[in-house]
Amino acid sequence: MIPIAKPVIGEDEISAVTAVLRSGVIAQGRKVEEFEEAFAEFIGTKYAVAVNSGTAALHIALMVHGIGEEDEVITSPFSFVASANSILFTGARPVFADTDEDSFNIGPDRIADKITPRTKAIMPVHLYGQPCDMKKIMKIADKHKLVIIEDACQAHGAEYEGKKAGSFGTGCFSFYATKNMITGEGGMITTNDEGIAQKARMIRTHGQKERYLNEILGYNYRMTDIAAAIGLCQLAKLEDFNNKRVRNAKFLTEKLSEIKGLVPPHVGPNAKHVFHQYTVRITGDFAISREELRKKLLDRGIGTEIYYPRPIHRQPFYEGLGYKDRLPNSEKAAGEVVSLPVHPSLTKEDLENIVRAIKGV
Numbered sequence: 001m002i003p004i005a006k007p008v009i010g011e012d013e014i015s016a017v018t019a020v021l022r023s024g025v026i027a028q029g030r031k032v033e034e035f036e037e038a039f040a041e042f043i044g045t046k047y048a049v050a051v052n053s054g055t056a057a058l059h060i061a062l063m064v065h066g067i068g069e070e071d072e073v074i075t076s077p078f079s080f081v082a083s084a085n086s087i088l089f090t091g092a093r094p095v096f097a098d099t100d101e102d103s104f105n106i107g108p109d110r111i112a113d114k115i116t117p118r119t120k121a122i123m124p125v126h127l128y129g130q131p132c133d134m135k136k137i138m139k140i141a142d143k144h145k146l147v148i149i150e151d152a153c154q155a156h157g158a159e160y161e162g163k164k165a166g167s168f169g170t171g172c173f174s175f176y177a178t179k180n181m182i183t184g185e186g187g188m189i190t191t192n193d194e195g196i197a198q199k200a201r202m203i204r205t206h207g208q209k210e211r212y213l214n215e216i217l218g219y220n221y222r223m224t225d226i227a228a229a230i231g232l233c234q235l236a237k238l239e240d241f242n243n244k245r246v247r248n249a250k251f252l253t254e255k256l257s258e259i260k261g262l263v264p265p266h267v268g269p270n271a272k273h274v275f276h277q278y279t280v281r282i283t284g285d286f287a288i289s290r291e292e293l294r295k296k297l298l299d300r301g302i303g304t305e306i307y308y309p310r311p312i313h314r315q316p317f318y319e320g321l322g323y324k325d326r327l328p329n330s331e332k333a334a335g336e337v338v339s340l341p342v343h344p345s346l347t348k349e350d351l352e353n354i355v356r357a358i359k360g361v
């Protein structure tokens with residue numbers, strides 16, 4: 001079976017975890033600090049704050065910027081539901097701006113159309129590992145004095161004009177088990193602002209700066225040293241993992257681009273895409289339907305997935321909240337996309353099998 005995702009765990013992760021277990025310091029300790037320092041250096045920000053999920057990172061990032069009731073945050077409807085849910089956690093309202101047809105990322109022009117006096121922040125989601133059009137988004141944010149909270153949960157090491165995703169605004173990352181680098185569950189907030197980093201650390205531990213002195217509302221969003229030890233090993237290998245993903249994506253695009261009705265991923269001119277997912281569109285011109293294609297690939301031992309079959313505003317929970325928007329690009333994408341395996345463990349033979357299986361239909 002060629003799975004859609006496969007974490008790469010080596011002996012170094014296993015010994016690093018064993019060493020933490022033997023050390024007796026298992027919860028947030030020195031390893032977490034080491035991981036934060038290394039991650040901040042990698043992203044190119046002054047600070048990084050480790051937490052226990054990408055969702056926690058997004059929630060804290062919104063809280064530290066004071067976003068709450070009566071506020072609106074503009075984000076993408078075509079993402080994992082955690083992006084918008086984290087906005088709801090604060091009492092603010094997610095406002096969805098439709099995505100661009102090519103990149104699947106939020107369309108800067110459509111962001112501008114959604115700004116109201118209540119808008120406090122923009123949350124661009126760097127979907128599938130491709131950075132959003134940050135030049136245009138930063139310009140809009142500057143003009144309207146809006147905070148940028150980047151959902152970089154799928155974009156570790158992605159770059160826009162040579163600058164890493166997560167370093168434009170307050171960056172949020174996930175280290176969930178299928179991501180480009182993993183800690184099992186885990187997350188990180190990146191920032192150049194010391195005040196933001198300090199407040200994020202407080203919210204991570206029930207709003208305390210000093211032990212048992214609780215100054216603001218916080219949560220238990222702490223990362224363990226076990227997770228941080230895995231994260232340090234994975235971070236050291238991230239460039240290699242990403243290079244392999246990019247190489248695999250290049251191979252697939254070269255071989256699949258001639259097929260009628262199959263549209264390979266579009267990479268923007270200023271973007272370094274790190275292919276968390278390799279996602280193609282299956283249009284009406286393709287020989288068979290998307291579902292039939294997935295079934296045929298599964299019969300040949302090739303896993304695929306649809307990220308995401310429903311845009312967030314069409315989820316029952318969001319419809320129940322009164323969302324009635326019609327966002328045609330996101331809705332079309334949800335009906336057409338399918339992700340193929342692109343992870344670093346794929347062999348040349350695996351890649352050839354994927355191409356052969358698709359060409360076979």
Ligand SMILES: Cc1ncc(COP(=O)(O)O)c(C=O)c1O
Nearest residue numbers: 053054055080082083153174176
């Ligand atoms: C775009 C996006 N945002 C947010 C999240 C939430 O991250 P986590 O699952 O670590 O809470 C994920 C991860 O699944 C994601 O892909």
